[in-house]
Structures are given as C-alpha cells and as structure tokens.
Amino acid sequence: MSPQILMDGLINGAMIGLGAIGITLTYSILRFSNFAHGEFIAWGAYIALALSGFLGVLAPSLTAPLGPFSFGWSLPIAAFGAIALTAALALLADALLFGPLRARGGASIILVMASFGAALVLRNLLEFIFTSRPAYYADGLQIALRFLGVRATPDALLCLLVAAIVVVATHLFITHTAVGRAMRAVSENPELAGIVGVDSRKTIRLVWILGAGLACLAGIMAGLVVQIRPTMGVDLLLPLFAAAILGGIGSTPGALLGGLIIGLAESTTVRLIGAEWRAAVAFAVLVVILLVRPRGLFGRS
Amino acid sequence: MSAETVAPSGLETHGLVAGYERDLPIVRGVNLSVGAGEFVVLLGPNGAGKSTLVKAIAGLVPIHHGSVRFNGEDITAAPAHEKIRRGLAFVPQTENVFATLTIEDNLRLAADLLPKRVRARRIAELYAMFPDLAAQPRRPAGQLSGGQRQMLAAARALIVQPSLLILDEPSAGLSPKMATEVFSRLKAINASGVTIILVEQNVKSALAVASRAIILVEGEARHEGPAATLADDPIIAELYLGAARART
Amino acid sequence: MILDLVGYAAFFLTMALTYAIVCLGLNIQWGQTGLFNVGVAGFVAIGAYVSALLTTPEAAGRIGGFDLPIAIGWLGGAVIAGAASFLVGALTIRLRADYLAIATFGVAVVIRLCALNLEHVTGGPFGIGFIPRPFASYAGNPTLFSLLNLALLALVVLALYLALERLLRSPWGRVLRAIREDEEAALALGKSSVRFRLQAFAIGGALMGLAGAAQAHFIGFIAPDDYLPTLTFQVWAMLIVGGPGNNRGAIVGAIVVWGVWAISASAIAAVFPAGEQARAASLQVVLIGLALCAILLWRPRGLLGETRIVSRHLAGLSQSRLALNHETRND
Numbered sequence: 081m082s083p084q085i086l087m088d089g090l091i092n093g094a095m096i097g098l099g100a101i102g103i104t105l106t107y108s109i110l111r112f113s114n115f116a117h118g119e120f121i122a123w124g125a126y127i128a129l130a131l132s133g134f135l136g137v138l139a140p141s142l143t144a145p146l147g148p149f150s151f152g153w154s155l156p157i158a159a160f161g162a163i164a165l166t167a168a169l170a171l172l173a174d175a176l177l178f179g180p181l182r183a184r185g186g187a188s189i190i191l192v193m194a195s196f197g198a199a200l201v202l203r204n205l206l207e208f209i210f211t212s213r214p215a216y217y218a219d220g221l222q223i224a225l226r227f228l229g230v231r232a233t234p235d236a237l238l239c240l241l242v243a244a245i246v247v248v249a250t251h252l253f254i255t256h257t258a259v260g261r262a263m264r265a266v267s268e269n270p271e272l273a274g275i276v277g278v279d280s281r282k283t284i285r286l287v288w289i290l291g292a293g294l295a296c297l298a299g300i301m302a303g304l305v306v307q308i309r310p311t312m313g314v315d316l317l318l319p320l321f322a323a324a325i326l327g328g329i330g331s332t333p334g335a336l337l338g339g340l341i342i343g344l345a346e347s348t349t350v351r352l353i354g355a356e357w358r359a360a361v362a363f364a365v366l367v368v369i370l371l372v373r374p375r376g377l378f379g380r381s
Numbered sequence: 382m383s384a385e386t387v388a389p390s391g392l393e394t395h396g397l398v399a400g401y402e403r404d405l406p407i408v409r410g411v412n413l414s415v416g417a418g419e420f421v422v423l424l425g426p427n428g429a430g431k432s433t434l435v436k437a438i439a440g441l442v443p444i445h446h447g448s449v450r451f452n453g454e455d456i457t458a459a460p461a462h463e464k465i466r467r468g469l470a471f472v473p474q475t476e477n478v479f480a481t482l483t484i485e486d487n488l489r490l491a492a493d494l495l496p497k498r499v500r501a502r503r504i505a506e507l508y509a510m511f512p513d514l515a516a517q518p519r520r521p522a523g524q525l526s527g528g529q530r531q532m533l534a535a536a537r538a539l540i541v542q543p544s545l546l547i548l549d550e551p552s553a554g555l556s557p558k559m560a561t562e563v564f565s566r567l568k569a570i571n572a573s574g575v576t577i578i579l580v581e582q583n584v585k586s587a588l589a590v591a592s593r594a595i596i597l598v599e600g601e602a603r604h605e606g607p608a609a610t611l612a613d614d615p616i617i618a619e620l621y622l623g624a625a626r627a628r629t
Numbered sequence: 630m631i632l633d634l635v636g637y638a639a640f641f642l643t644m645a646l647t648y649a650i651v652c653l654g655l656n657i658q659w660g661q662t663g664l665f666n667v668g669v670a671g672f673v674a675i676g677a678y679v680s681a682l683l684t685t686p687e688a689a690g691r692i693g694g695f696d697l698p699i700a701i702g703w704l705g706g707a708v709i710a711g712a713a714s715f716l717v718g719a720l721t722i723r724l725r726a727d728y729l730a731i732a733t734f735g736v737a738v739v740i741r742l743c744a745l746n747l748e749h750v751t752g753g754p755f756g757i758g759f760i761p762r763p764f765a766s767y768a769g770n771p772t773l774f775s776l777l778n779l780a781l782l783a784l785v786v787l788a789l790y791l792a793l794e795r796l797l798r799s800p801w802g803r804v805l806r807a808i809r810e811d812e813e814a815a816l817a818l819g820k821s822s823v824r825f826r827l828q829a830f831a832i833g834g835a836l837m838g839l840a841g842a843a844q845a846h847f848i849g850f851i852a853p854d855d856y857l858p859t860l861t862f863q864v865w866a867m868l869i870v871g872g873p874g875n876n877r878g879a880i881v882g883a884i885v886v887w888g889v890w891a892i893s894a895s896a897i898a899a900v901f902p903a904g905e906q907a908r909a910a911s912l913q914v915v916l917i918g919l920a921l922c923a924i925l926l927w928r929p930r931g932l933l934g935e936t937r938i939v940s941r942h943l944a945g946l947s948q949s950r951l952a953l954n955h956e957t958r959n960d
Binding site: 107177180198202211374 | 730863920
C-alpha cells in the first residue's frame with residue numbers, strides 16, 4: 081500500500097467516520113436508519129458557506145487566508161454558527177416529523193419512510209436555494225505539502241486533525257459524562273433508563289443535536305477538501321451506513337474505524353481501478369459485513 | 382389502614398385500572414395502601430396482574446382509570462423518570478441492569494440524579510454494602526451471574542436513598558441459597574427505614590420476611606392480612622393449587 | 630386547442646400509468662410481502678436498459694443492434710429485472726428491515742454506477758437514444774399518437790391489475806398472506822416462507838422492470854441520471870399516498886402524486902422566469918417530499934389503504950413494548 085493511498089484514505093476515512101458516528105448514535109438511540117442524515121451534512125456545509133460569505137461581506141478582512149490554509153477566519157467563525165443552526169434543523173425535523181410519529185408508537189419502518197420525505201425536501205430545498213452548481217469555501221488553488229513521500233493540502237491535514245480531536249472528544253463524552261451514560265442507557269433499554277431517572281425525551285433531543293453537529297462538521301470538511309453541492313449528502317449515505325454497520329451500531333470507536341476502513345478501501349480502489357467505481361466500494365464492504373458478521377466489529381449481538 | 386391515617390411516605394392506589402391495551406385491562410380496580418416502613422408482599426397466581434400492577438405504579442404500563450398517590454402527592458400521570466426522583470425506586474424482574482454498561486457505570490447512572498458532591502460517597506457506600514460488586518467494577522453487567530445482577534439492580538435502586546423500593550420477583554431463577562440471601566438483605570434494608578413492596582412467587586420465604594401480604598387474583602386485590610397469620614391460612618393453598626376455585 | 634389539451638392529458642396519464650406499474654411491483658414486495666426495498670430505481674433501470682438494448686439499432690461504441698420488436702424488449706426487461714430481484718432477494722431476504730433497506734439502496738447505487746461506467750454496454754453518461762416508440766407510424770398526428778400510447782398502457786395496467794388480484798386470491802396468494810400475517814404459523818404448515826417471499830420479490834422486480842421498459846420506449850431516450858435515489862423515494866411516496874397493501878391504492882397513488890408533479894410543473898413554469906426553470910424544478914420534488922410526510926402524519930393508511938394490514942405495520946406495538954409484553958406474560 082503506497083503512502084499516498086494511505087494518506088488519501090485517512091483523510092477520506094476521517095470524514096466518513098465523523099459522519100458515521102452521527103449515524104451510529106442516532107440509529108442506536110432513535111432506532112431507525114435515518115436516510116435524511118446525509119442532508120444534515122449538506123445543510124451544514126451550505127449554512128457554513130452562507131454564513132462565511134455573509135461575514136466576508138461584512139468584514140472583507142475575514143476572508144484573507146490564514147497561513148497555509150485556503151480560508152480566512154470567516155469559515156471557523158461560521159462553523160460555530162453552522163453547527164448551531166444544523167442542530168436546530170435536526171430538532172425541527174424531530175419536533176415536526178419524527179417525534180410525532182415516534183409518539184404514535186409505530187414501527188421503525190415508518191420513521192425510515194418519513195426520512196425519505198425529509199431527505200427529498202431538504203436536498204431539493206438546497207438545490208432550489210443554491211442551484212446544483214458546485215460551490216467552494218474559497219477561490220484559488222491550494223498547494224499540496226510534500227512530506228514522507230506523500231502529498232496533502234494543509235486544508236486536508238487540518239481536517240484530519242480536527243476530525244481526530246472531535247472523535248476523541250465525542251468518545252470521552254459518551255463514556256465519561258452523565259449525558260453520555262444516559263445516551264448509552266437509552267440506546268440499550270429505554271424503559272429501564274426511564275426507571276433509573278433518565279428523561280428519554282431530553283436525551284433524544286441531545287442525540288439529535290450531537291448527531292447533527294457531527295454531520296455539520298463532516299459537511300464542512302467535505303466541502304473544504306472536495307466541494308459543496310446539494311447531492312453531497314445523499315452521495316455519502318451509503319459509505320456512512322456501511323461504516324456504521326461495519327463498526328457495529330452504537331459503537332463510536334467502531335464507526336470511526338469503519339469509516340477509516342472504507343476510506344482506505346475507496347482510495348485503494350481509486351488508485352488501482354479508477355475513480356468512477358468509488359461508490360461501489362462501500363456497497364461491497366456492506367455486503368461482506370452483512371453476510372459474514374451483521375453485528376459489525378464492536379456491536380452487540 | 383384508612384386513607385387518613387396513612388403515614389407520609391405511603392403509597393396508595395385507588396381503583397387502579399391498568400394494562401397494555403385499553404380494552405384489555407389486567408389490573409381491574411385495585412385499592413392498595415402501604416404505610417411507611419412496611420414490608421408488603423404481593424402474592425397471587427400466574428396472570429393475576431401483580432407484575433402489571435407494580436409496573437403501572439412505576440409508570441411502565443398505561444393507567445386507564447384510578448390514581449396512585451405517593452407521599453401524599455398524586456403521581457398517576459408522572460412519567461417513569463419522575464418517580465425515582467420522588468423517592469420511588471422500581472426493580473423489574475428481568476432486564477434490570479444495563480448489560481452493556483459496566484457495574485460502575487450502572488451505579489454512576491443512578492448516582493447522576495444526586496448532587497455532584499455526594500455521588501462518589503454514595504457509590505462507595507453501596508460498594509461497602511455489596512462487596513461482590515466492588516471486586517470488579519469495570520466488568521460489563523452482562524457478564525454477571527443472575528444473583529449478582531439482582532444485587533446490582535438493588536444497589537442501583539438504593540443509591541438515591543428511595544423511601545419506597547418496589548421489586549418484581551427478585552428471587553426468580555436464583556438458587557435457594559442466593560434467594561435466602563436476597564430476602565435477608567431485603568429485611569435489613571427494610572429495617573433501615575425503606576418501605577418495601579415485593580412481588581413474589583416464593584410464598585414461604587416472602588411471608589417469612591414481610592410484615593403484611595396482599596393477594597391478587599385476576600386483577601383484583603382479594604385478600605390481605607399480616608404475613609405471620611397468612612402463612613398458615615388455607616386460602617394460600619387454595620390459591621396456588623386451584624386458581625379456578627378462587628373465582629368464587 | 631382542445632386537441633392539445635387532450636394530447637397533454639394523455640401524455641400525463643401515460644407517464645402516471647408507467648409509475649403505477651412500478652407501484653404495483655413495490656406493492657407486492659412491501660404491501661403483500663413486507664420487504665422493504667429501497668432500491669426501486671435500480672430495477673426500473675435494468676428493465677429500461679435491457680429493453681433499450683434489445684430494440685435499438687446499432688450504435689457506435691456499444692453493443693446493440695438487435696433491433697427486436699418492442700414487445701420483446703418489454704418482456705426481456707421484465708424477465709431480467711425479475712431475475713435480478715430474485716438474486717438480490719436471495720442475498721438479502723434474511724436481513725432485518727432496516728438493513729434490507731440499506732442493502733437494496735446500495736444495490737440501486739451500484740446498478741446506476743454500472744450504467745454510468747460500462748460504456749460499451751450502456752452508452753455511459755449519455756445513455757441510449759432513439760428507443761423506438763410504440764405506434765411510431767402515427768407520430769405525425771400527436772394527439773392520436775398520445776391517445777394510442779395511453780390506450781396501450783391503460784390496457785397493460787388493467788391486465789396487470791386483474792392478474793395481480795387473481796394471483797392474490799389464489800392458493801399462492803393465500804400462503805403469502807398467511808406468511809405476512811403470522812410467519813410462525815405459516816412455517817408450521819410446512820411451506821418455505823423464504824421461497825414464497827423470494828417469488829413475490831422477483832415478481833415485484835419484474836413489474837418494475839416492465840415499467841422501466843415502458844417508460845424508456847415512451848420517452849425515447851434514457852440516461853443513468855434518470856435512475857437516482859430520488860426516483861425510489863418518489864415511488865415510495867406514491868405507494869404511501871395511495872395506500873400500501875392495496876393494488877388500487879398503488880395505481881391511485883401514482884396518478885395523484887404524478888398529478889401533483891405535473892400541476893406544480895405548470896405552476897412553476899408560470900411563476901418563474903425562463904432562466905430559473907431548472908432550479909425551480911427542485912420545488913416539485915420538495916412538494917412530493919412534503920406530501921409523503923403529510924400522509925404519514927395525518928393519514929398513514931393513505932388514500933385507499935387497508936387499515937388491517939396497515940395497522941400491523943403502523944399502529945402496532947413498538948419493539949420494546951412487545952418485549953415488555955413477553956416479559957410480563959407470567960404474572
């Protein structure tokens with residue numbers, strides 16, 4: 081495996097892993113596969129784009145590139161706002177759609193179908209507002225750095241670093257805080273969690289916020305390293321689901337590991353076979369996992 | 382015991398009708414009254430509704446009619462997670478610990494309800510009470526034996542120092558030796574001031590530690606009396622040998 | 630003027646009916662068998678491409694030139710799509726519903742990827758054109774042409790509807806219903822539920838392929854971008870709006886949702902300036918999504934859905950409550 085494939089795989093995998101953590105948390109606690117999760121990624125990227133652009137208009141100095149990176153302060157500042165707004169979007173979707181359906185006590189299939197509707201609405205609203213043309217956070221090309229026989233742009237390396245930090249922080253949050261314990265409890269047994277004093281509804285709201293926040297970050301990273309377009313979310317759905325299932329639903333480290341594996345598999349395929357078959361890699365991984373070990377690497381049976 | 386003389390930390394139900402389906406109530410109008418410090422055992426044949434009754438009180442089964450009062454307050458409509466905050470702890474029969482969480486995390490979860498400064502102390506106190514659990518706190522609860530799980534479930538319930546502890550067949554599936562230990566522990570807990578309501582199939586052992594027994598048949602409270610005298614009452618034999626006869 | 634309107638209405642209805650065929654197929658898979666197929670677009674694509682390849686004249690750079698009659702194309706499309714469904718079903722039928730959804734979603738993604746990349750077979754991103762239209766000799770008279778196509782499709786839908794209703798009342802259909810209602814009882818009877826469900830899955834897939842073929846010949850050209858996940862979600866919207874579990878619901882749902890699509894298209898054309906038409910078209914899909922959510926929230930059984938079947942899926946006890954039920958059975 082050439083070092084370049086490894087680097088490309090790491091960067092790609094980190095983004096998939098970040099998104100997959102959001103999927104695995106919402107899946108294990110909300111108990112349905114949310115086909116609209118990709119749209120939180122896309123909305124996150126676009127909201128950051130809009131806020132960053134707005135800030136750039138207000139104070140043009142904010143767009144001046146920071147150091148070796150392609151973006152100025154407008155993007156990190158916008159990122160905070162984007163995370164908050166994406167979380168708000170998720171809470172809105174839960175309040176209007178998923179919450180009422182859940183309260184009715186229907187099968188999880190209904191929530192999945194509802195997520196189809198939500199995905200259609202969210203994705204096409206983006207297309208209407210921003211058109212389907214690809215967008216970028218900054219103009220101008222980035223010069224890749226060369227070290228240890230690999231090439232990577234400063235942007236990509238920063239994303240890798242941020243992803244690593246966020247993943248570790250999320251894992252510590254889940255394992256060492258009261259909220260994290262509550263989430264794990266609700267994920268295993270919502271009834272028992274209630275008896276022990278955990279407010280399931282509050283926990284569910286927090287899960288949406290956490291999942292959407294992670295999705296937003298993943299979207300900003302993808303937008304930075306690749307490009308921003310309305311279909312970026314749905315294009316990531318399959319790798320995200322595959323990574324979450326590969327890692328074992330409910331496992332944060334598993335989701336990250338799954339993401340890295342798929343990222344590496346994709347970059348290997350791109351090198352050896354060609355970029356046009358990249359989307360099939362996640363599917364191949366998914367099929368293998370579902371046939372061989374459906375509960376994934378770290379999942380409970 | 383009449384309603385007016387029930388002590389403050391008492392539990393009462395009035396005409397409680399509960400069940401999973403609206404048109405199929407399992408609990409059919411139960412009037413219950415348990416005073417502070419009592420150790421009451423709920424007995425009755427299979428299908429009598431004992432489990433459903435305590436689950437309804439705990440907030441896990443929908444209540445259709447009637448009310449539940451605890452410490453003088455109406456808690457009928459309170460959601461499950463509210464009950465423990467008011468001092469009403471429930472230990473279900475099965476799935477009463479979080480198997481994927483460690484012993485430590487199971488206890489920490491319960492302790493999260495307490496003010497921060499007392500959490501560590503309370504957990505240490507419970508480890509002292511249950512040394513078996515203290516031996517390996519990082520063990521996932523799913524790996525514990527049946528008896529150890531019951532202990533963990535009870536420890537978890539006790540962390541918040543509830544005034545009322547309700548347990549659903551804690552001795553089920555345990556060896557006689559373990560079951561005896563469970564009952565003597567419960568007696569000690571009751572002696573320390575915690576009111577206990579126990580659902581049990583193990584009639585003899587339960588009556589040996591309880592102060593009062595209530596017998597449920599087909600969703601109704603049919604009979605009650607002091608545990609000591611009920612042990613020799615022929616109605617017990619009748620109930621457990623022929624539920625059909627109890628219908629008269 | 631009136632002839633134009635008639636022609637337009639015929640065109641609209643014909644497209645709606647092709648979607649109705651997809652819905653009928655999905656209804657067999659979901660409504661009758663409970664298989665959650667989120668890869669509908671893939672099977673429609675297979676039918677379209679197979680039929681196109683069988684019936685188009687020679688084209689540079691890709692296989693073809695079979696120039697077979699349209700009917701053979703449609704039949705071939707249905708058969709190959711049915712076979713593909715059988716294969717996919719065999720691999721995925723034991724998965725639980727959520728995983729089946731993701732796996733079939735992935736299947737459609739891969740099918741579309743193949744259509745995009747295997748240029749020698751499928752013509753790549755530009756797709757296949759010059760697909761022969763039925764009644765091509767009447768093309769000179771647009772109104773008559775549209776009406777003839779409509780008549781053909783209406784006949785096909787009617788025939789399928791009658792055949793399906795017959796099938797569901799047959800012994801085969803009764804076993805399927807038994808499996809859907811109570812798998813344990815059906816197994817106890819000695820029938821292999823997997824075999825029956827696979828057959829149902831294949832028949833559903835064949836119908837989707839047939840619809841894809843019909844669409845391909847009606848429009849005249851196909852490309853990979855015609856078979857995106859959006860198509861799958863739209864068909865689901867149609868089935869849910871019409872009422873899952875019900876063949877009439879499938880047909881009505883397709884017509885209603887397609888109607889929403891068509892009306893919103895003209896509304897958009899009227900409201901938005903010419904340069905903005907492309908982006909305004911996304912609003913049509915937003916409407917479909919909203920319709921799906923609305924139906925799930927306010928009338929889950931759809932317009933014509935059977936309450937009995939739907940009550941099992943929709944209003945039934947949630948998983949954890951079912952577990953609780955089992956737990957307390959011995960009190």
